[in-house]
Amino acid sequence: MCATATAWGGIAVLATTEPQSVRGFVRSPNGDALPFYEPAPPCPAVLLHHVAGSWERTPLAHLPVSHPMLALLPDNGALIVSPRTPWTGQGWNPRNAHVFTADGTHSRALALGDDIEELTVDEAGTIWTRHGEQGWDSVMGSALVRWDVHGDRLWGSDYGDDQEAVNATADDVWSYSRPFLNYYHRGAHELYPCDLQNVRAIAFDNEPDPLGRLLLAAATELDGPSDNLHLGVVFEYDVAPIGPVRIIDPVGRPINDWTVLAAHGSRLYLDDRGDGYHSLDVPTRSIQSLGGAL
Helix, strand or coil, X not given: CEEEECCCCCEEEEECCCHHXXXXXXXXXXXXXXXXXXXCCCCCEEEEEEEXXXXXXXXXXXXXXXXXXXXXXXXXXXXXXXXCCCECCCCECCCCEEEECCCCCEEEXXXXXXXXXXXXXXXXXXXXXXXXXXXXXXXXXXXXXXXXXXXXXXXXXXXXXXXXXXXXXXCEEEEEECCEEEXXXXXXXXXXXXXXXXXXXXXXXXXXXXXXXXXXXXXCCCCCCCCEEEEEEECCCCEEEEEEECCECCCCXXXXXXXXXXXXXXXXXXXXXXXXXXXXXXXXXXXXXXXXXX
């Protein structure tokens, strides 16, 4: 159903033996087809976590939402989120996020706002959500929000805009709002013009070069394909692309067919569409294979 990479280098996949229960639609009282709902129990699910070279399997008590998003917590618990406020059969449930412990037990439900387009957990264990326009009112007008593990709001961008490609750590956040890259650091917000288009992932190294380096999955032309990687250098007033990046696996073979799984700090995680998962590291410009396909 969905997969993610963690800030500490793991890969996780959420699966079910009854995909029809969570990939369909239900009807509201006025007849509207609703894709986001709470599946009728029991709805079996399993969390597959790639750790130390092998896949570990953890059955979950149940799958609480349709069309789920997934993130892992530092204690190996799972955060499963509905992108929209789900329909229960009687009404809308604002608690659209669910925490499962490492043994698969349902622990608690959280309200993380509506219209979630991106979900990530940083190395400190705090939760970041990026919201589309229909969700801004639910999070006090913010497009980007940080929460603690109990669902209490820690920070918000305090304005709504179309941000994408969020990479959030405990201290720094990069995102893309065409034609700018956003950089948040300890409450300050800076904008950097960017000539690249359709940026859909950012990895960063904040060591001076002169101010840092970025690895971006982006296009060179408006509405062009975003399936190329580019290295960029952060200057005082802009980000300058310094050339495309080829991906070579650890045994020297090029990886040409891939999709971005996640970005955490200096690492960009890729799914090579069937053969496995890889991480690219900006400071060392190295690639590591993280396990074969399921």
